[in-house]
Amino acid sequence: MRFLNQAIDFEPLDGHAAPTFAARAGVGEWLAFCAAIREAKRRLVALWGSDERDRGEGGEGGEGGDRENPPGFALHAAFDLTEGLACLTLPLAAENPAFPDIAPIFPAANRMQRAVMDTIGAMPEGDGDRRPWLRHANWPASYRPLRGDAGDARFETRNEDYPFVRVEGDGVHEIAVGPIHAGIIEPGHFRFSVTGESVLRLEQRLGWKHKGIERRFSGMGLSDGARLAGRVSGDSTVAYAWAYCQAAEAVAAAAPPPRALWLRALLLERERVINHLGDLGYLGNDVALPFGLTQFMRLKEDWVRLNARLFGHRLLMDCVVPGGVAVDLDDDGRRAVAAQCDALEGELRVLKGIYDEHAGLQDRFLSTGRITPQLAETLGVIGLAGRASGQRWDLRCNHPCAPYDHLRARMCVERNGDVAARALVRFAEIKESLNLVRGILRETPAGEIRREVRSEADRRGFGWIEGWRGDILVALETGGNGRIRRCHCHDPSWQNWPALEHAIIDNIVPDFPLINKSFNLSYAGPDL
Amino acid sequence: MNFYAFLAQLIEFVTALLLAPLFVGWVGQCRAWLQNRSAPPLLQTYYTLHKLFHKDVLLAHNASPLFRAAPYAIFACMALASAIVPTLSTTLILAPAADAVAFVGLFALARVFIALAAMDVGTAFGSLGSRREMLIGFLAEPALLMIFFTTSLISHSTSLSSIVGTLARTDFVIYPSLAFAGTAFVMVALAENARVPIDNPTTHLELTMIHEAMILEYSGRHLALIEWASALKLFAYSCLGIALFVPLGISATASPLALLTAAGFMLAKLAACGFGLALIETLSAKMRIFRAPEFLGTAFLLAVLAMLVHLLLGAGP
Numbered sequence: 001m002r003f004l005n006q007a008i009d010f011e012p013l014d015g016h017a018a019p020t021f022a023a024r025a026g027v028g029e030w031l032a033f034c035a036a037i038r039e040a041k042r043r044l045v046a047l048w049g050s051d052e053r054d055r056g057e058g059g060e061g062g063e064g065g066d067r068e069n070p071p072g073f074a075l076h077a078a079f080d081l082t083e084g085l086a087c088l089t090l091p092l093a094a095e096n097p098a099f100p101d102i103a104p105i106f107p108a109a110n111r112m113q114r115a116v117m118d119t120i121g122a123m124p125e126g127d128g129d130r131r132p133w134l135r136h137a138n139w140p141a142s143y144r145p146l147r148g149d150a151g152d153a154r155f156e157t158r159n160e161d162y163p164f165v166r167v168e169g170d171g172v173h174e175i176a177v178g179p180i181h182a183g184i185i186e187p188g189h190f191r192f193s194v195t196g197e198s199v200l201r202l203e204q205r206l207g208w209k210h211k212g213i214e215r216r217f218s219g220m221g222l223s224d225g226a227r228l229a230g231r232v233s234g235d236s237t238v239a240y241a242w243a244y245c246q247a248a249e250a251v252a253a254a255a256p257p258p259r260a261l262w263l264r265a266l267l268l269e270r271e272r273v274i275n276h277l278g279d280l281g282y283l284g285n286d287v288a289l290p291f292g293l294t295q296f297m298r299l300k301e302d303w304v305r306l307n308a309r310l311f312g313h314r315l316l317m318d319c320v321v322p323g324g325v326a327v328d329l330d331d332d333g334r335r336a337v338a339a340q341c342d343a344l345e346g347e348l349r350v351l352k353g354i355y356d357e358h359a360g361l362q363d364r365f366l367s368t369g370r371i372t373p374q375l376a377e378t379l380g381v382i383g384l385a386g387r388a389s390g391q392r393w394d395l396r397c398n399h400p401c402a403p404y405d406h407l408r409a410r411m412c413v414e415r416n417g418d419v420a421a422r423a424l425v426r427f428a429e430i431k432e433s434l435n436l437v438r439g440i441l442r443e444t445p446a447g448e449i450r451r452e453v454r455s456e457a458d459r460r461g462f463g464w465i466e467g468w469r470g471d472i473l474v475a476l477e478t479g480g481n482g483r484i485r486r487c488h489c490h491d492p493s494w495q496n497w498p499a500l501e502h503a504i505i506d507n508i509v510p511d512f513p514l515i516n517k518s519f520n521l522s523y524a525g526p527d528l
Numbered sequence: 529m530n531f532y533a534f535l536a537q538l539i540e541f542v543t544a545l546l547l548a549p550l551f552v553g554w555v556g557q558c559r560a561w562l563q564n565r566s567a568p569p570l571l572q573t574y575y576t577l578h579k580l581f582h583k584d585v586l587l588a589h590n591a592s593p594l595f596r597a598a599p600y601a602i603f604a605c606m607a608l609a610s611a612i613v614p615t616l617s618t619t620l621i622l623a624p625a626a627d628a629v630a631f632v633g634l635f636a637l638a639r640v641f642i643a644l645a646a647m648d649v650g651t652a653f654g655s656l657g658s659r660r661e662m663l664i665g666f667l668a669e670p671a672l673l674m675i676f677f678t679t680s681l682i683s684h685s686t687s688l689s690s691i692v693g694t695l696a697r698t699d700f701v702i703y704p705s706l707a708f709a710g711t712a713f714v715m716v717a718l719a720e721n722a723r724v725p726i727d728n729p730t731t732h733l734e735l736t737m738i739h740e741a742m743i744l745e746y747s748g749r750h751l752a753l754i755e756w757a758s759a760l761k762l763f764a765y766s767c768l769g770i771a772l773f774v775p776l777g778i779s780a781t782a783s784p785l786a787l788l789t790a791a792g793f794m795l796a797k798l799a800a801c802g803f804g805l806a807l808i809e810t811l812s813a814k815m816r817i818f819r820a821p822e823f824l825g826t827a828f829l830l831a832v833l834a835m836l837v838h839l840l841l842g843a844g845p
Contacts, residue, residue, distance in 0.1 A: 183732025
């Protein structure tokens with residue numbers, strides 16, 4: 001199959017929940033395809049690298065001359081097409097691997113390319129940004145953790161000199177914040193260049209939560225991998241586990257039973273509601289309205305407690321497993337979930353009224369941290385933050401997998417792109433999720449909830465799920481022994497962190513925490 | 529008489545030192561109730577102070593003697609300020625030592641010390657906080673002075689004792705000017721004590737802090753002194769507000785019985801005042817820092833209006 005009039009023959013992959021295609025490309029086709037994607041206003045989902053040097057037969061396809069070269073590395077990119085997910089692979093040389101810089105086409109690719117550089121050792125060509133991203137001075141530049149021959153090593157922590165972009169001018173000074181903050185919050189370093197209180201530029205330095213998860217995946221069995229995937233980002237454990245399970249089920253060519261899919265959707269929507277409730281509370285707290293925090297936290301606590309009672313885990317970890325789900329819902333549980341939806345809907349109406357009517361809160365929310373739809377499109381902002389800036393990306397609507405093809409989720413979109421818009425999208429999505437949960441409770445078919453999944457050797461699978469922040473992609477590859485060879489988990493925060501740097505421009509310094517909270521991006525998810 | 533005045537002064541001073549942390553605890557209690565939270569213990573501020581006094585002081589390598597001296601200077605300013613506010617009796621030994629203008633000056637002195645100390649270590653947050661604190665301070669002080677001038681016009685004196693004495697002992701007269709001055713005073717008090725809607729004393733977001741940003745580098749007994757001084761400041765403001773605008777029950781003499789009655793009245797009024805503060809803080813969100821000039825400008829305007837009303841209507845003796 002060919003897409004966008006490009007000379008790349010994609011092969012449809014079987015057993016995926018959403019239509020998925022894969023192909024290999026040479027450098028020229030790679031660049032042309034990226035440009036065509038941009039032209040068609042589609043988007044880059046993820047970019048990652050892999051070490052293929054131990055592959056016996058690899059290296060065919062692409063541009064000529066590969067046959068005499070030994071198999072080297074590979075760069076993979078996933079794109080969101082109207083037809084589905086397209087994964088393109090660019091073979092790279094074994095010695096001094098380099099790839100064309102696509103950051104000028106997709107700004108969000110900058111950090112992903114730098115992560116490839118840090119983990120695999122393949123360099124972007126040209127005068128692109130080559131500063132390390134995930135690698136701090138905690139491991140030497142010569143150590144590439146995702147190379148097959150990297151080995152386990154321990155290194156001394158050292159100080160590093162990271163070249164931040166300097167803003168020069170009269171009265172400009174820098175404020176360095178983090179990674180250690182005044183409160184117990186996630187580590188991120190933010191370098192503000194300000195004049196007085198007004199922010200001229202913000203530069204982020206993330207990667208303080210590196211845990212070696214992607215390296216840990218290698219050699220794991222399929223079911224162990226699900227547990228690890230569920231721990232990539234604790235607040236999105238259902239979304240990650242589901243995406244991983246989609247990939248694992250594609251690898252094993254084993255579709256889960258229908259009831260399991262409906263229950264997964266129930267868990268995913270509950271996860272979405274819980275996170276949105278927490279965020280709305282914290283948004284209130286950040287404008288010194290702790291009343292909002294207590295009320296929303298109370299509601300959130302009710303939901304996580306019911307999770308613990310019905311599914312055995314407050315955050316729903318390990319509920320979604322390859323082949324189905326590990327938990328079932330009986331009539332009693334169904335009634336409890338339905339009652340909770342009704343209770344929340346009433347309370348939410350009151351609280352939304354309070355937020356809407358509170359002059360002080362609205363004064364802080366409105367026009368703060370604005371990302372215009374044009375800017376959002378240029379930067380490729382996705383997920384919740386994208387929808388608050390008019391970007392219509394929601395997998396539940398664009399590429400609905402079962403059971404969303406039955407449920408017909410409504411996409412919640414705002415155009416203002418400020419903190420207020422991001423709060424409104426959260427309110428609207430909670431409401432929509434409540435409707436979805438009710439639909440699921442009504443229509444969930446009876447039957448088994450889990451099937452045996454047996455791993456197959458040398459297979460690829462992709463999982464793609466709309467978590468509460470945005471779409472999560474899991475690309476899974478098994479080796480000759482049927483165990484995981486490479487598993488890449490992509491968090492939507494990769495795309496949205498750079499947008500935060502733009503959102504703060506021309507705002508004042510004390511508004512940053514509020515703007516940051518309105519995005520609420522993951523520090524751990526893009527730092528595996 | 530002199531002995532009683534000395535006694536009254538001593539009792540007032542000790543009461544302020546001991547009750548100020550309790551008052552902060554009481555405000556926290558009310559805030560928690562209003563927000564449907566379970567409250568920290570009423571005595572939490574004492575526990576915190578106790579803990580801090582037993583901790584080691586951690587100093588930055590480049591901290592100058594000023595950084596070390598500032599907590600003591602600030603504490604001394606606040607202790608003196610709370611000693612000259614007539615809370616129980618208007619017969620005070622220290623009353624002639626400092627009048628209302630000097631009272632404002634004491635706060636200004638403390639502000640200068642804390643702002644200099646914050647910049648001393650050279651962290652970004654220290655200077656950020658100092659800058660914001662000075663912005664608030666230079667807007668709040670004139671408003672506070674105007675409020676005092678209005679009350680001075682009524683009593684023909686700038687001495688706090690005679691102002692309160694006059695207001696407490698004249699027959700029941702409604703001063704319209706005091707309504708304006710009182711509103712302005714509440715606004716200034718909120719800003720000066722780093723409360724919502726100007727600052728948020730409970731935040732952990734260092735980029736939004738004003739007062740807290742300045743004391744981020746302090747630890748141990750230094751921090752304890754500054755926390756205690758903040759409590760004293762809030763206590764002094766509350767007592768002053770009560771004394772000026774609700775002077776009911778303050779004793780003119782310094783006899784033990786009168787002091788006891790006055791203490792009863794004071795506790796009741798402080799409790800109500802703390803609840804009122806918690807109510808304001810719960811209902812309002814923190815405003816953007818550049819709204820603070822508007823807020824304090826309004827306070828100043830109200831204070832000026834109070835003075836004009838007094839001059840135009842010519843009420844009072």
